[in-house]
Amino acid sequence: MAFYDSEVEVLIDEARLQARVQELGAQITREYAGRDLTVLGILKGSVYFVTDLTRAIDLPLQVEFMGVSSYQGGTETTGEVRITTDVSKPLAGKDVLVVEDIVDTGLTMQFLLENLRARHPRSIKLATLLEKPARARAKIHIDYKGFVIDDVFVVGYGLDYGEKLRNLPFIGRVKGK
Ligand code: 5GP
Secondary structure, eight states: OOOOTTTTEEEOOHHHHHHHHHHHHHHHHHHHSSSSSEEEEEEETHHHHHHHHHHHHHHHHEEEEEEEEEEEEETTTEHHHHEEESSSSSSTTTTEEEEEEEEESSSHHHHHHHHTTTTOOOOEEEEEEEEOGGOOOSSSSSSSEEEOOOOOOETTTTBTTTOOOOSSEEEEEEEEO
């Protein structure tokens, strides 16, 4: 018995998750060979994905993190995002791979990608573990995608519910939510 057994049901189990991360790592390895790769994780949700994905990439690379927080207008996200933690090195001239946990409405990513493009990286691509197309409000091009999911609130492998449940080794759903 684990602490979460009574409150969470498994949607994507650990074996499927890890197998997909290995596939994405192999694809990124092929496509970025010989490039100056900077993996840019978005805090805090992508942390588990970033650590597994970068270990599945067989290339020299740098890891950076950015923290963002969305301004809430009522219950809906407004799409206006505040950068709470910025990168430690300039991104100009780098091949930047943004790594996100989930693209939901896409508004956070739209704002962030626009901000990052203004820093003149050599290239910019997006990897997301999950995509929830049912709620899309902005058209975001995703270069590397783990799984497409239905419109359910998910937790685990970095994704939280009130700052908890990030440390589940799988993607789950809170029962009754
Ligand atoms: P977007 O701007 O695409 O609507 O929102 C993106 C952010 O909302 C994600 O980075 C994530 O932090 C949060 N989010 C969206 N859907 C979910 C979900 O199902 N579960 C959790 N835990 N967070 C989510």
